[in-house]
Amino acid sequence: MDEKSIGAISLQGPTCWKGYIDNAANQKGSGVGLVLISPEGITIEKSLRLGFSTTNNEAEYEALLEGMVMVEKLGGKSVNMFSDSRLIVGQVNGELEARDERMQEYLDQAKRLRSFFDPFSLLHISKSGNTNADSLAMLATSSA
Template sequence: MAETTGINEESDSTIAQIIETEEWKLFTDGASSSDGSGAGLMLINPEGQEFIYALRFEFSITYNEAEYEALLAGLRIAKEMKIEHLQAFVDSQLIANHVLSVFKARQPTIQLYLSKVRELVESFRGFTIEHVQRCQNKKADALSKLASITFAYLAKEVLLEVLEKRSIKAQEVHDLIVEEENTWMKPLKEYLELGILPEDKKEVRKVRIKAPSYKTMNGGLYRKSFLTPWLRCVDLN
């Protein structure tokens, strides 16, 4: 054991470095004011590349709830991206302590948010959360404030989404959806499932542009969304 101590220490150090380089970082911040509510989040991959998102909430929300929505959005995106190891940084000490079980959530709404966070955390092989000062979270902070007022001045490379309802709201699922045979969805479904394109050249172009945002599942057509599950498409009627 004495002869191999140095080798083991070096090996452990190498393994630790490999694990560390696999970790992604997530910075989130929420904002709520009389002008509106929004959130900003930034994912950073092991190579240091930044992925920036902004959300605007179309519902009344408190500051702590906005912070939770921001964290949930980041966790959902990380899960969709198949990230396994994630370090989360939030500038809300209360939320960090809730997740770490240092503080107990007492308000019913906050308890629901915390439960949703813990459910998503189970998706990762490794997860840590840490409270950081607002000055260490400037980009997410600025995005959340800007998104709470307007999207007009956000850069084109920032992915945007508007949430019309809370992340903790139970989603209604209708098992039976009766669709007409000839609807706006038919050309997309035929192209995605069979590779068949319309005869009209203009329609061909439209279908090819739209197709990457859609996919078929269980005979239905679904539209992609950045921060929410796939959206079921239905006929206009």
């Protein structure tokens, strides 16, 4: 091998972020949990109490939007998001429609943010596969 060949060899590491999202909406309030994993394997966890009343589905969208904004601000260009909400995953992926006006607004925001990423995916996972984000969401509603 000559010098030019050696210079052309490079290791391509993973370039895609992963994001796990969940929500909690109960009598104590609404909160979201996020677990973001950078391409280098750095884990960022966030528990966020929402200062307004939401349904479970609205809180799940809040988690999705917060996760997308955080990855974009951290310089991420591609992301695989994971949610245990079949409704949100179905709406964002175009398999289900958002009929409620407020849900349509959330969906529109998600579509705008998704244009920052190439590629972007939102995949459904089981509740048991999302326990860390679920715990963070519950933590957000545990105190005033």
